[in-house]
Amino acid sequence: xxxxxxxxxxxxxxxxxxxxxxxxxxxxxxxxxxxxxxxxxxxxxxxxxxxxxxxxxxxxxxxxxxxxxxxxxxxxxxxxxxxxxxxxxxxxxxxxxxxxxxxxxxxxxxx
Amino acid sequence: xxxxxxxxxxxxxxxxxxxxxxxxxxxxxxxxxxxxxxxxxxxxxxxxxxxxxxxxxxxxxxxxxxxxxxxxxxxxxxxxxxxxxxxxxxxxxxxxxxxxxxxxxxxxxxxxxx
Numbered sequence: 509x510x511x512x513x514x515x516x517x518x519x520x521x522x523x524x525x526x527x528x529x530x531x532x533x534x535x536x537x538x539x540x541x542x543x544x545x546x547x548x549x550x551x552x553x554x555x556x557x558x559x560x561x562x563x564x565x566x567x568x569x570x571x572x573x574x575x576x577x578x579x580x581x582x583x584x585x586x587x588x589x590x591x592x593x594x595x596x597x598x599x600x601x602x603x604x605x606x607x608x609x610x611x612x613x614x615x616x617x618x619x
Numbered sequence: 620x621x622x623x624x625x626x627x628x629x630x631x632x633x634x635x636x637x638x639x640x641x642x643x644x645x646x647x648x649x650x651x652x653x654x655x656x657x658x659x660x661x662x663x664x665x666x667x668x669x670x671x672x673x674x675x676x677x678x679x680x681x682x683x684x685x686x687x688x689x690x691x692x693x694x695x696x697x698x699x700x701x702x703x704x705x706x707x708x709x710x711x712x713x714x715x716x717x718x719x720x721x722x723x724x725x726x727x728x729x730x731x732x733x
Contacts, residue, residue: 512661542721551623551709551724552662597661605650605669606677607722609661 511535512600514610522618527585529613531598534579538600538608543572543583546595546612555596556583588617621645625710625725632700632732640695640728642710650713651693652677652722653685655706662709668693700732 513532521527531541539560544552558565558572558581565572571584585592598610626641644651649670654662664677668687682704684696693712697704707729711722 510661514661517659544724549726551711551726553724554721557721599661605667605675606664608678609654609663611659611661 510611511538512598512608512610514596514598514613516613517611518614518616520616520618521588523590524587527583527588527592527615527617529583529585529596529598529615531581531583531610532579533581533600533608535600535602535608536576536579538602540601541572541574541581542599542601542607543570544597544599544609546597552597585615588615590617590619593617623710623712623723623725625708625728627728628726629729630731632697632730634700634702634732636700637696637698638700638730640697640708640710640730642693642695642725643691644693644710644712644723645691646712646714646723647690648712648714648723649690650715650722651687652711652713653683653693653695654709654711655679656709656727657706665695665708697730702732704730705732706730 542557543555545555546552574581595612597612601607623644652667653665663679666685668674710725713722
């Protein structure tokens with residue numbers, strides 16, 4: 509069962525515009541949500557996170573929004589830069605040791 | 620600072636062979652994890668460890684074994700390799716699993732079983 513879903517396998521945006529990556533989840537017991545970024549031939553690197561008790565967390569160009577009633581979160585990147593081109597994974601933590609990942613969205617930012 | 624180091628980066632195994640994927644971290648992290656990533660899928664947790672001498676199963680442990688004799692090392696053992704174990708394997712570590720503590724990942728090991 510896939511408890512964390514990223515329904516868009518890819519997204520292409522123009523440099524300087526906003527990138528919006530979406531993630532849906534099914535388990536209401538998730539207490540923490542994270543976004544990881546992955547370049548080819550590298551491991552995922554942590555980007556930003558949000559607690560389930562909050563609805564927004566911002567870090568520079570990156571903002572994560574959480575809508576608990578819809579079981580939906582999104583990552584906004586403004587402005588998008590070519591260096592942001594990567595695969596982005598949404599992850600949700602159900603307890604201290606169990607993190608479930610989505611399949612990832614490949615973001616391409618065109619110059 | 621090396622972070623999390625995995626070896627080898629690539630490996631081809633024949634069905635029925637065994638091998639050990641090595642993982643070491645130099646950040647003095649208590650928690651370590653092994654994930655696998657199949658094409659088009661998210662990462663799935665195979666095994667994790669909360670400290671030296673303590674390991675536990677994750678979501679997909681069948682066909683694998685782990686040990687944690689030191690804080691730094693967390694090897695993953697495949698016995699009797701099967702084509703279903705063809706995947707990219709990632710090792711990760713974190714200081715704790717409290718709120719706001721992210722995991723640091725290694726570069727991955729691409730394993731093909733033929």
